[in-house]
Amino acid sequence: MNDVTILGSGAFGTALAVALAANGSVTLWGRDIDWGRENPRLPGVTLPDQIVLTNDLASATKADTILLALPAQALRSFLDQHARRLDGKRLVSTAKGIDLQRLTGPSILIAEACPNATVAVLTGPSFAADIARGLPTALTLACGDDAAAVDLQKMLSTPVLRLYRSNDVTGAELGGALKNVIAIAAGVVIGAGFGDSARAAIITRGFAEMTRLATHMGARAETLAGLSGLGDLTLTCTSAQSRNFRFGQALGKGEEFDPSTTVEGAATARAVSALGVKLDLDMPIAAMVAKLAQGGASVKTAAESLMTRPLKEE
Ligand SMILES: NC(=O)C1=CN([C@@H]2O[C@H](COP(=O)(O)OP(=O)(O)OC[C@H]3O[C@@H](n4cnc5c(N)ncnc54)[C@H](OP(=O)(O)O)[C@@H]3O)[C@@H](O)[C@H]2O)C=CC1
Numbered sequence: 311m312n313d314v315t316i317l318g319s320g321a322f323g324t325a326l327a328v329a330l331a332a333n334g335s336v337t338l339w340g341r342d343i344d345w346g347r348e349n350p351r352l353p354g355v356t357l358p359d360q361i362v363l364t365n366d367l368a369s370a371t372k373a374d375t376i377l378l379a380l381p382a383q384a385l386r387s388f389l390d391q392h393a394r395r396l397d398g399k400r401l402v403s404t405a406k407g408i409d410l411q412r413l414t415g416p417s418i419l420i421a422e423a424c425p426n427a428t429v430a431v432l433t434g435p436s437f438a439a440d441i442a443r444g445l446p447t448a449l450t451l452a453c454g455d456d457a458a459a460v461d462l463q464k465m466l467s468t469p470v471l472r473l474y475r476s477n478d479v480t481g482a483e484l485g486g487a488l489k490n491v492i493a494i495a496a497g498v499v500i501g502a503g504f505g506d507s508a509r510a511a512i513i514t515r516g517f518a519e520m521t522r523l524a525t526h527m528g529a530r531a532e533t534l535a536g537l538s539g540l541g542d543l544t545l546t547c548t549s550a551q552s553r554n555f556r557f558g559q560a561l562g563k564g565e566e567f568d569p570s571t572t573v574e575g576a577a578t579a580r581a582v583s584a585l586g587v588k589l590d591l592d593m594p595i596a597a598m599v600a601k602l603a604q605g606g607a608s609v610k611t612a613a614e615s616l617m618t619r620p621l622k623e624e
């Protein structure tokens with residue numbers, strides 16, 4: 311029998327609750343969770359009865375295993391407020407981003423706020439709508455504690471949600487964060503009408519950038535080539551289900567985009583750009599996405615400046 315709590319009742323937290331209800335009871339906490347049995351962020355999905363919905367954080371955090379399904383830029387302030395309730399637990403982050411102020415991924419934010427917690431990340435190619443519909447999905451569960459990793463892998467897998475295990479937490483979380491930046495770039499390429507060949511180039515050179523930064527920060531290159539990196543990059547650069555891709559498409563077309571939509575790659579591009587400067591790494595695509603997302607460059611200038619950099623070896 312599962313005893314899992316999910317903090318964050320957005321599309322992904324809700325989808326995971328639906329999937330994990332197959333294993334037992336699940337508590338889903340949200341600060342504003344009065345929408346009944348259908349979450350407007352995940353339309354068309356009726357939540358099964360095994361899911362307890364609550365806005366009471368004290369009762370929700372009684373579980374030993376807690377999934378943090380909050381956006382990356384919201385996590386630090388959430389931890390500042392609530393770390394004392396979370397310390398000592400098994401905390402699994404699903405956030406795909408790099409904190410703009412601290413320039414670190416979620417696992418370090420959590421470990422610093424909750425020094426006695428066991429920290430893990432759950433990441434990989436998985437649209438909330440697909441998971442909620444019970445479509446087959448494979449993810450990476452990364453945790454530095456091998457015994458906890460084995461246990462969490464078993465606890466969070468279902469017959470249609472297959473978790474692979476890794477002890478490379480840095481690699482897994484950076485893959486998930488960095489692919490969002492490249493998905494925006496791929497969306498720009500398609501939105502601007504630059505074509506599928508240009509998109510393939512952005513995906514491949516973007517993957518090179520992801521690997522350069524992540525390995526510099528301690529990740530293993532093979533993790534980047536796995537589900538959490540290349541797998542999720544492939545998904546989000548090729549599907550209009552991705553909010554990051556759609557945001558890029560809107561930029562490419564010069565159209566407005568709903569500012570209330572979670573687009574992790576926009577802030578993360580700024581964080582990556584800052585990390586590139588700090589670590590003296592060449593991150594031209596991320597730097598360009600950061601500029602575009604802030605309205606600091608036109609798409610035409612961006613494309614020209616990427617294409618006319620000094621020629622180099624691949
Ligand atoms: N959607 C997807 O397909 C996938 C998403 N992810 C990742 O999961 C994370 C969450 O994304 P997703 O669920 O889609 O985002 P959504 O935009 O659907 O929802 C975000 C949720 O976070 C809540 N929230 C934001 N700030 C706070 C806060 N300070 N305290 C409490 N709750 C807060 C919002 O609450 P409120 O409604 O009250 O504002 C909302 O319920 C992201 O990092 C995303 O990259 C990973 C895989 C797939």
Ligand SMILES: O=C(CO)COP(=O)(O)O
Nearest residue numbers: 434435436437552553554
């Ligand atoms: O991370 C995701 C799929 O794996 C979801 O991508 P978006 O946040 O771009 O919608």
